[in-house]
Amino acid sequence: MNDTSQSFVKFEKIDKSYDGEVLVVKNLNLDIAKGEFVTMLGPSGSGKTTTLMMLAGFETPTNGEIFLDTKPISKIPPYEREIGMVFQNYALFPHMTVAENLSFPLEVRKISKPDIKEKVQKALDMVELGNFGTRFPAQLSGGQQQRVALARALVFEPRLVLMDEPLGALDKNLREQMQYEIKHIHDRIGITVVYVTHDQSEALTMSNRIAVFNDGVVQQLSTPDILYEKPENSFVAKFIGENNTLNGVVKEVNGSSCTVELDGGFGMVKALKINVNEVGEKTQLSIRPERVSIDSSTSGSNNFSGKIEELIYLGDHIRARLDVCGNNEFIVKVPNEGSFSHKEGDQLNLSWDSEDVRALDI
Amino acid sequence: MEVTISTAELLTTDGIPLKQSLRKAERRNKLRAFLLVFPLLLFIIVTFVMPIGDMLLRSVDDSQINSVFSNTFDEYKNWDKEADELPPEEVYKSLFFELANGDKRQIGKALTRMNYAKSGWKSLIKKTTREIKKIVKKGEEPVSYKDTFIKINKLWADPTYWYSFNQMVSERSSIYYWNAIDRTFDKDGDVVLQDEKRRMYMNTWIRTFKVSIYVTIFCLILGFPVAHLLANLPLRYSNLLMIFVLLPFWTSLLVRTTAWIVMLQQNGVINGILVWLGVISDDGRIQMVYNEAGTLIAMTQILLPFMILPLYSVMRVIPKSHMRAAQNLGAKPAMAFWRVYLPQTIPGISAGGLLVFVLAIGYFITPELVGGKDGKLIGSWIAYHLRTTLNWGLCAALGGILLGIMLIFYWLYNKIVGIDNIKLG
Ligand SMILES: Nc1ncnc2c1ncn2[C@@H]1O[C@H](COP(=O)(O)OP(=O)(O)OP(=O)(O)O)[C@@H](O)[C@H]1O
Ligand SMILES: [Mg+2]
Numbered sequence: 001m002n003d004t005s006q007s008f009v010k011f012e013k014i015d016k017s018y019d020g021e022v023l024v025v026k027n028l029n030l031d032i033a034k035g036e037f038v039t040m041l042g043p044s045g046s047g048k049t050t051t052l053m054m055l056a057g058f059e060t061p062t063n064g065e066i067f068l069d070t071k072p073i074s075k076i077p078p079y080e081r082e083i084g085m086v087f088q089n090y091a092l093f094p095h096m097t098v099a100e101n102l103s104f105p106l107e108v109r110k111i112s113k114p115d116i117k118e119k120v121q122k123a124l125d126m127v128e129l130g131n132f133g134t135r136f137p138a139q140l141s142g143g144q145q146q147r148v149a150l151a152r153a154l155v156f157e158p159r160l161v162l163m164d165e166p167l168g169a170l171d172k173n174l175r176e177q178m179q180y181e182i183k184h185i186h187d188r189i190g191i192t193v194v195y196v197t198h199d200q201s202e203a204l205t206m207s208n209r210i211a212v213f214n215d216g217v218v219q220q221l222s223t224p225d226i227l228y229e230k231p232e233n234s235f236v237a238k239f240i241g242e243n244n245t246l247n248g249v250v251k252e253v254n255g256s257s258c259t260v261e262l263d264g265g266f267g268m269v270k271a272l273k274i275n276v277n278e279v280g281e282k283t284q285l286s287i288r289p290e291r292v293s294i295d296s297s298t299s300g301s302n303n304f305s306g307k308i309e310e311l312i313y314l315g316d317h318i319r320a321r322l323d324v325c326g327n328n329e330f331i332v333k334v335p336n337e338g339s340f341s342h343k344e345g346d347q348l349n350l351s352w353d354s355e356d357v358r359a360l361d362i
Numbered sequence: 363m364e365v366t367i368s369t370a371e372l373l374t375t376d377g378i379p380l381k382q383s384l385r386k387a388e389r390r391n392k393l394r395a396f397l398l399v400f401p402l403l404l405f406i407i408v409t410f411v412m413p414i415g416d417m418l419l420r421s422v423d424d425s426q427i428n429s430v431f432s433n434t435f436d437e438y439k440n441w442d443k444e445a446d447e448l449p450p451e452e453v454y455k456s457l458f459f460e461l462a463n464g465d466k467r468q469i470g471k472a473l474t475r476m477n478y479a480k481s482g483w484k485s486l487i488k489k490t491t492r493e494i495k496k497i498v499k500k501g502e503e504p505v506s507y508k509d510t511f512i513k514i515n516k517l518w519a520d521p522t523y524w525y526s527f528n529q530m531v532s533e534r535s536s537i538y539y540w541n542a543i544d545r546t547f548d549k550d551g552d553v554v555l556q557d558e559k560r561r562m563y564m565n566t567w568i569r570t571f572k573v574s575i576y577v578t579i580f581c582l583i584l585g586f587p588v589a590h591l592l593a594n595l596p597l598r599y600s601n602l603l604m605i606f607v608l609l610p611f612w613t614s615l616l617v618r619t620t621a622w623i624v625m626l627q628q629n630g631v632i633n634g635i636l637v638w639l640g641v642i643s644d645d646g647r648i649q650m651v652y653n654e655a656g657t658l659i660a661m662t663q664i665l666l667p668f669m670i671l672p673l674y675s676v677m678r679v680i681p682k683s684h685m686r687a688a689q690n691l692g693a694k695p696a697m698a699f700w701r702v703y704l705p706q707t708i709p710g711i712s713a714g715g716l717l718v719f720v721l722a723i724g725y726f727i728t729p730e731l732v733g734g735k736d737g738k739l740i741g742s743w744i745a746y747h748l749r750t751t752l753n754w755g756l757c758a759a760l761g762g763i764l765l766g767i768m769l770i771f772y773w774l775y776n777k778i779v780g781i782d783n784i785k786l787g
Contacts, residue, residue, distance in 0.1 A: 058686050079689045079698075091687035095705045104701070105691035156692065 007031035007067075008192055009055070009160065014064035016050055016216075024050050026216045028064070032194065037186050039195045041203040042213030043239070048196040049088070051213075052162050055194065057081050069159065084153035086163040090145050092137040098124070098148050099133035105156040123155040126185065143174045150182065154191070164196045179206055200240050204228065212236050229288075233275050234360040237286040244292070244330050246285040247362065250276050258359055260285060266325035270301050270354035275361045284362045289331040291356035294348050303351045306330060308344050324350065414765070421758035425533045430472040431460055435531045438524075443549055449524055454507035461491045462498050478541075478753050480526035482517070490514050525549035538759035543567065563743065563760075570739040573657055573729070574722035580662040581669040581718045582711065589673035589710070594682070607670050615664065619731045622660040626651035626732070652734025660732045665721055669714035676710030712779045720768050740764065 009032040016025040025047040032038045040048045053059040055066060057078030065072045073081060093101055102120040111119070124130050127147035137145055146166055153161050166182070167175045183206050186193050197203055203210045204224040212219045212227065212235070220227060220236045231237035234245070248260040248269065258273040260283055269285060276283045306322035317333045318340055324330040332350065334340050342348060372380040428435060433456035441449040461469065469491070476483035493514040497504065504510040511518040528547040529537045540546060540553055544561040548554045555561065588607065592600050610618060625631045628647045636642045650656055680703065688698035726741035733739070744760050747753040 056686075056690055058689075077689075078686070079692050079694055081690075082692075083690065085687070085690045087683045087687055089681060089683060091681060091683040093684060093688075093702050093706075104688070104693070108691065108693045108697060152691070 006033065008034040008036075008069060009194070010067040010070075011051075011055075012065050012067065014051075014054065014061045014066065016047070016054060016059065017062045023062075024216050025054075025061075028216075028218060030211060030218065030221065032192060034192055035190045037183070037193045037195065037206060037208045039197060039203040039207035039210045040213055041197055041200060041210050041239075043198060046213040047216040048198075048213055049164055052085075052164050052194065052196055055160075056083055056085050056162055082156075082158050082160075084156065084158035084161040086146075086149045086153045086161070086166045088164045088166075088168065090137075090149040090166075092145055092148055092152070094137055097134050097136055098129065098140070101137070101148060102133075102152050102155050105152065109156060119155055123151040126154070127151045127181070142169055143178060146170065146178060147181075150185070154185070154189070158191075160192045160194065162194045162196075165198070166195075167197070167199075167202065175202070182206065204240070212239060214239070230274075231286065231358065231360070234284045234286060234362065237358065237360060242289050242331060244287045244289060244324075244327070246287070246325055246327055248283055248285060250279050250281045250283055250359065253277075253279055257354060260359055262325050264326045267304065269357060271357035271359040272355060274358045276359050282362050283359045286358045286360055287352055287356060289333045292332045292350055292352050294332060294334060294350055301351075301354050302357065303349065305347050305349050306332075308342055308346050308348060311342075311344055320348070322348065322350070417758045417761055418765075419758075420754055421538050421762045422534050422536065423755065424475070424530055424535050424537070426468070427472040427475045427530050428533045430464055430468050431457070434460055435527070438527050438531060441524075443521075443525075447521055448508065448519060451506065451508050453524075454511050454518075458494060458504075458507050458510070461487065462494050474752065475530065475755075476526075478751070478756065479529040479537075479546075480523060483523070483526070486515060486517050486523070490518075521549070538755040539763065541756055542759040542763055563740070566738065566740050566743060567763075569654065569736075570723055573654065573661065573737075573739060574719050576658055577661045577665060577722045578669075578715050578719045580658070581666050582715060584662065585666055585669035585673055585714065586707075586711075589670045589677055592670070592674045593677035593680075607667055610664065610667055615727055616731075618664060619660055619728045622656070622663070622732055623651055626656055626659065651732050652737065654733070654737045656732035656734065657729045657737035657739070660728050661722060661725060664728060665718045665725075668717045668721060672713040672717065673707060673710040676707050676713075680706050708779065712775060716771060716775055719771065723767060724764055 009030075011028045011030040014025055014028040015023055017023050028051065030038075040051060042048055050059060054061050055068075055073075057073070057076065060074065065074060067073065068081070068083075093104070096104065099120050102123055103116050106116040106119060120133065121130065124133055127150055129144060129147055129151070132140065132144065132148075137148065140148065146169075149166065150163075153163075163182075167178050170178060179202055182193075182195075195203075195206065204227075207224060209221060209223055210227055211221045214235050219239075220232045222230075227236060228241050231240065237243045238245070246262055246269065248262040250258050250273075251261045251268065252259040253273060253276075256273055258271055258276065260269045260271055261267075262269060271285050304324055306324035308320055309323055309328055310321040312319040312321075315336065317335050320332045320334055320342075321328070322330045322332060332348075374380055374383045376383075434453060437452040437456050438449060441453060469487075473484045473487055476487070490511065497510070508518075517523060525548065528549065528551045529535070537547060541556075542563055544556045544564045545553050546556050546560075588603070592603055592607070594600075595603065623630070627633070628649060630651070632650065633642070633647045637644055637647065642648065650659065684702050684706070685695075685698050688702040689695060693701065723739070724741055725739060726745060729737055729739045730742050730745070733742075740760060744757050747757045747760075
């Protein structure tokens with residue numbers, strides 16, 4: 001945390017308020033290493049764009065300092081920060097052709113004409129729009145505009161690229177293709193990327209690390225696998241991936257694990273102690289659907305039964321919604337091995353490993 | 363070959379050719395659409411196309427006088443001005459009978475027209491007609507009509523009167539247009555400058571242009587920041603500001619113009635404040651009204667909304683992220699404004715500019731009231747001839763020139779900016 005020499009971008013105790021009444025970013029501390037792809041993920045209004053704007057220089061932090069390459073940047077105006085940015089709506093200049101859009105950052109840097117031409121062509125080739133230089137932005141499809149915006153943010157070789165929901169306006173197929181392309185470009189040129197999205201699958205597939213935002217606070221900052229498998233609070237557990245919850249009260253604490261009595265007298269559950277401290281505390285248990293096994297009374301320490309409310313056939317697996325311990329939104333994913341013969345209304349035996357249950361805050 | 367076969371095969375399920383079937387289906391819609399726009403079309407024809415067409419016709423029309431003096435004019439055209447100093451006998455003779463037998467009212471009208479060409483015609487002909495009628499009554503037949511005329515009034519021997527016929531002898535003539543720019547026809551029918559004391563329109567035209575261009579520029583300079591503010595202020599402030607911009611529309615033009623007189627005159631508010639502040643001395647009060655300056659100031663204020671509104675409507679839709687993107691790409695704010703913001707406002711600038719300019723060149727009331735003698739625009743002349751001299755042909759020609767200028771600007775605008783780019787609101 002104190003090691004500024006290691007981190008390329010460093011947010012230190014950043015607070016931001018627009019109106020002096022509400023903090024839209026609270027005590028943000030974030031370190032980003034050179035070459036890293038960090039995603040800010042969070043629901044709408046959680047302060048992601050605000051954070052990005054502070055980094056780009058269009059909003060000033062109410063408190064704290066941002067360091068770029070160990071230098072505080074609050075005194076540097078936006079046009080000297082050398083940070084590329086892909087805006088939420090692309091912000092391509094409609095009166096300039098694609099090539100002129102790309103030359104713009106080079107022209108203001110007084111780069112020579114032939115160099116500009118070469119760099120623009122290279123950037124266009126990179127996003128596979130080599131022949132589109134003479135078109136106007138309005139003559140391009142959404143995906144093409146997006147790629148032009150990306151090329152424009154990269155063409156002047158910035159130290160850092162910020163992307164604010166760059167794929168938000170694209171349809172699903174194109175979005176997936178562009179995720180891959182952006183990731184590919186990142187790997188190839190090794191630039192540091194700060195990416196904003198509220199689409200969790202996008203965050204999981206693209207990022208080195210993800211900062212999960214809620215209410216202006218970073219809830220957890222971690223690699224995608226840790227975020228998914230080891231969420232540290234119930235917001236992250238619910239926001240990333242699918243999640244089953246059971247509410248209860250801590251009855252016993254035993255080192256890194258604990259025993260929880262479910263509300264409504266449904267029994268006791270052994271779980272990992274993550275975000276609870278002492279006996280008597282209320283807690284929310286989190287279990288991933290794929291970690292629940294059915295009809296296997298032998299293994300696992302937590303055995304329960306549930307009534308099938310709904311079955312959805314999804315080809316490779318069957319999605320079962322059960323009523324378990326008073327929660328009728330309990331999801332189980334059954335791999336389609338051809339042996340599943342239960343119908344709606346049947347009772348199922350469920351079990352899960354205590355290592356897969358996390359006792360979180362409520 | 364294949365094309366004809368395939369078109370022949372395009373039939374509906376019922377076997378009717380597709381095109382015909384489509385036409386039938388569309389006919390109803392077309393009819394309905396036509397009926398919907400018909401009242402508007404009629405309105406435009408009656409209130410716009412017909413009056414303007416009538417005006418344009420009048421501006422080239424000299425048929426009234428040609429019907430009154432048709433024989434005289436015919437004979438007049440045979441006059442060889444190089445050979446004879448005065449017109450041939452035939453001309454005098456025809457004029458004699460046309461004055462003697464002509465309809466009094468028609469002649470009266472024609473006399474007014476003749477006076478536009480040369481002052482003095484009216485009284486000369488009136489006197490002459492009286493004498494001619496006497497001669498006719500007595501039943502005498504003059505030996506020489508020419509001598510008779512000259513005996514009645516020696517002005518009939520002055521060829522300059524006869525030369526002025528050149529301006530009237532054709533039913534369709536461009537003389538009014540030439541008059542409108544201080545030109546006339548000489549004795550050979552060639553276009554020449556008017557006498558010095560009759561030149562008055564060119565100066566006014568030049569002033570009209572100058573004032574219109576200045577007003578357009580001032581409106582742009584004053585309106586651009588206001589429009590920018592309007593487009594970027596939070597809604598509740600911009601609404602308030604918008605009311606201030608629109609307020610002039612809700613106040614009578616006359617009231618506003620009069621208010622400017624109160625403000626600007628030598629004993630007015632502005633001079634008073636300047637004297638009070640000691641900027642100028644009491645005898646050094648500045649003349650700001652009843653001259654060109656007054657016209658400029660008042661017209662700029664009055665036409666300002668016509669600049670602000672188109673600008674505003676264009677600026678409102680320019681995303682704020684564009685300026686940010688430009689700066690993010692390394693442009694200083696001034697550069698970002700110049701390269702990214704300003705070019706996107708051009709449709710608004712040109713629409714506002716065109717609107718203000720076109721309104722300004724035809725402006726009347728304000729320059730009339732605050733312009734004094736040297737701040738009047740061409741509209742004043744139109745009004746003057748319309749009400750005082752009743753020289754409608756000249757009015758129409760002045761109006762026609764205004765119309766032509768507007769069309770030229772419209773054409774230029776379309777060439778340079780493209781008329782689809784116009785944004786008025
Ligand atoms: N210019 C502004 N003035 C006042 N409040 C603002 C301004 N911009 C954003 N906010 C508020 O700050 C909060 C965070 O906004 P922000 O744009 O950072 O959210 P976000 O995480 O980017 O959301 P989204 O996913 O919808 O883009 C919101 O509650 C928003 O209403
Ligand atoms: Mg946002």
